[in-house]
Amino acid sequence: MRIVADPATFPARPQQARILVPTMGALHEGHLELIRRARSFAGPNGEVAVSIFVNPIQFDRPDDLAAYPRPLEDDLEKCRAEGVDLVFTPEADSIFFPDRSTTVLEYSLSKTLCGATRPGHFDGVCTIVLKLFNLIQPSAAVFGEKDYQQLAIIRRMVRDLNVPVEIIAHPTIRESDGLAMSSRNTRLTPEQRTDAPRIRRALVSAAKMLTPASILDTARAAIESPLNRIDYLQLVDAETLEPATDLKRSSLLATAVFYDKVRLIDNHAVPWH
Template identity: 45%
Template sequence: MHICRTIADIRTTTAGFRAAGESVALVPTMGYLHAGHMALVERAKSEGQRVVTTIFVNPTQFGANEDLSTYPRDEARDLAMLQAAGVNAVFLPEVAEIYPEGAQTIVETTDLAKILIGKLRPGHFRGVATVVTKLFNIIQPDVACFGEKDYQQLCVIRQFTRDLNIPVRIVGVPTVREADGLAMSSRNVRLTPQDRAAAVILSRALTQAADLAKTGITASRLRAWVAAHIQSEPRADLQSADIRDAQTLRSISGPLKAPAVILLAVKFGAVLLIDQRVVTP
């Protein structure tokens, strides 16, 4: 497994793959890997002949009062997991390698960046879009795999990839969950035992909402039910509960007539968790 810390190194490595006629599948991560990330790697192995993973805690997608300094990191553990999974190359740049002094260019999906999580975390998706665009330019993969748990992020990436004519195929991978249903996230380790137990309310609400969606319920009533169900958990601090068109993330009203996505953002203590589920009428 090639370990590359500079743009020059990873470009040389991926150029070698392409020179051999091998396709490249990319899995961008912020490290502190778990089974959800490994599912992305396994999918990438089926999509490309060589798999490249990135580990970079991107500062531009964190707000002033967010958890950049406390975001969990364990490089040695991550590298061991990627080695065991058969990853071919890992790109682990320093911040200055990605954002050199004087950098001033950004990428932003002007509408998608301002709704839902983008409204809760101003500038977040601008940071995501900018760093992923840079990774695409640096590595030039044929395909890139992203988790559906970060559903709005997946929509943002698909949007700017299409808008900017970037020749990368975007693959969404289903959410991987713990045995009790909690969506796997690097932030889960920061939950207190009490909050960890309470957080299963998210997946339970989504499961029941999927059944309700088939009863002819309106989008507004379903949204209200989901919000009330989560707020019945005293430890849950609901930040956002919304139902949107699953393809466009446009607002919907009236009875559900097409696939919709329920999007949740809930704080447990200081930890913001997100979850989602696509439901069909």
């Protein structure tokens, strides 16, 4: 396994496929499933590349950036165990020029959900993902559906800017009790961790309701607890991410929930009817 820290020394893309799994580290089973999906696309002769970079320009809260876990040696061991060919572990000052003045902006899909409550977040996401694509030159990249809005925005960026990278979606990986796997789960207290699976249960139950209003009311009542605070809870069109006013098209029920300073996100598809 090759480990590259300096963008200037990144090896050229081989003739075979190079499949990228972009991460911010603190790898868990969800990330490992993305790596396995990448290997299935790369095949025995292709490369699987993993980037590990805590991107400072996508954090809207300095305390969240400071608290983000960075167990690099453990992450590298997990990558070795999964047969990863290449790991990119740059420092921020090697990625961003001190006088940088260019940012990638998306103006439509980022208006709702996390984009509405985290100003500038997706500007940072788009900018770093495009930089990773330019540096690593993958033929494809794997993203999880837990970050549904991020996946939609990256797909739009690739389409709009004619980026020659295929975007591969992978279903959300969950703990045995239904909680979506996240690096942030390790920051929950035992009491919060016991309570957090209510998020998934609430979304699944609410999606069975027959109107947008009843879906949202049911979900809100089931999510709220003395331990958490809802950042947003929205029912949006699955394609445009605009608020859904009826159920004549496939929709997405999505939420972000704070447990103290730990912010968890999840979503659930609502079929049209």
